[in-house]
Amino acid sequence: MSSFFDSKVFNWLDERLDLAPVKELVNHKKVPVHHHTVWYYMGGVTLFLFLIQVFSGILLLMYYRPGENSAYESLQFITSKVYFGWLIRNVHAWSANLMVFFAFIHMFSVFFTRAYKKPRELTWVTGFLLLVLAMGFGFSGYLLPWNELAFFATKVGTDIAGVVPFIGEKIKIILRGGDDVTGATLSRFFGIHVAILPAITTIILGIHLLFVLRQGMSEPEVFEELPEKKKKYIHFFPDFVLRDALLWLNVLIVVLALAVFFPWDLGLKADPLASAPVGIRPEWYFMFMFQSLKFLPPHILFFEGETLGVLFFGAVGALWMLIPFVKFRKEAVSNAKILTYFGLGSLIFILGMTIFGYLV
C-alpha cells in the first residue's frame, strides 16, 4: 500500500480531497489476534454474499418478467434457454441462503463475545435491522418464481401477518395488494424485492460499515485484560484483507459448487385453484417460528393462540435488538451472565424448533 501513497495519482487526489484520514486508517488499522479472531470474518463473508446477491440479482432482472402468466415461464426460460441462466439463478438462490446463515452466525458470535456493548450499541442495532431486511429479501424473493410451494408459503406467511391485533388485517392487505395472493401480490413482492428493500438496505448497511470502520474491531474482555506486551495484532492492510480475500474466494467456490451440484427445483407453476400440496414449508430461517406457531393451542386465555405467538416473537425480537441497553441486574457481571443464558436459550430454541420442523 505504501507505494500507492507515494504515487502521483494519490498525490493528485490528496491535494484535492485531503486523504490523510484514509492513509491513517490504512496504515494503522489493526486487528487483534486471539482465540476468537475467526468470528471477525463472519461479517465480511455476509457482506461478500450480499454483493453476490446484488450482482446475480441484477443479471436475473435482464430476463425475469413479473406477472401471473410470465414469471414462472421466464424462470423456465432462464434455466433452460439462457446461456448460464441455470448457474446465475442457482448462485442467487444458494448465496441468499448462505447469506442469511452467515448473518445468523455473525450475530450470535457478536452476541456471545459481547461485542455489542458500549461504544458499539448502534452497530448492533443496525446489524439486527440488516438481518430483518435479509429475511424480508428472502420472503419476498421466495414468491418470485411463482411456483406452487412459494405461492402457498406466501399465503401462510402473509396470513400470519394478519393476526397481529388491530393493524394485522391492514398489513396483510397491503402486503398482498388485495384480499388474496394473486398476480397483484407478485408485482408488489417484486417491487419490494428489487427496489424498496435494496434502497433501505444500502442506507443501513452503509451506516453499519461506517460504524465498524470508525470504531475498529471489538476486543473481547479476555484480550482487553492482557498486559499490553502480550496483545498481538495484525495489520488490517494488507494482512487481514488478504485473509479475507482468500476466504471470500473459498466461499465463492462453495456457492458455485452448490449451484452446480445441488440446483434448486423450480417445481410446479402456482395454481390458485389447486389444493395445497403436502409439505408446504417456509424457508429454513422462518422454520422455527412456523413450527412454534403450529404447537400453540387455538386459544390461550382470551387470545387466539397465533396472535399470542406472533406478539411473543415480536417482543423477543425487539428485546434482542435492544440487548446492548438491557439491564437485568445492576452489577455488570451478573447482568452479562443472564444475557448469556438468554442468548443460549434463544439459540437452543431456534435450533431445536428448526430441526423439529424438518423431522415432522
Place this chain on the structure above:
Amino acid sequence: MTKLGRRDFVNYLLGFGSISALAAIAYPIGRFLVPPPIREAEPNSLKVGTLDDFPVNSSKIIRFGRTPVILIRDGEENMRALTATCTHLDCIVQYSSDRQQIICACHNGVYDLTGKNISGPPPKPLSEFSVKVIDKEIIISQNRA
C-alpha cells in the same frame, strides 16, 4: 538473460491464476447477457379470411409468423400482400386509400402498390407475398424466388 527467481515465478503464477479466475467469472456473465435466439415457426402459407371480409380499396395488417404483413384489396379481384415494415427505419406502413399508395407516417416514405419505393427515405422496396384466392378464401404464401 536474467534468471526467473522463485518470487517472480510465484507472482506470475498468481497473476495467471487471477486472470483465469476472472475470465471464468466474466465468460458466463457475458454469455448470460446475450439473449438466446427464439425460434418461431415461419409458416409457408396462411389463410387470412374470405374476400367478403375485405371491402374493395381497404387494407389490413396481419401477422405472418413473426412478420407483419399488409394485405390490400385494390380491386374487385385483386389482392396484394407486402411486408408491412418500412425498409427505412422499421415503422409499420399504412395503405392510403385516396392516393392508392402505401405510405409510412414516420418519415413520409412512399411505396407504390407493388411495394416499390417511389419517394422519401426508404432505400429498398417492400417484399411481396403471393396471394391466391381459392373459393373466395384468401391464402397468402411466401414468394420463393
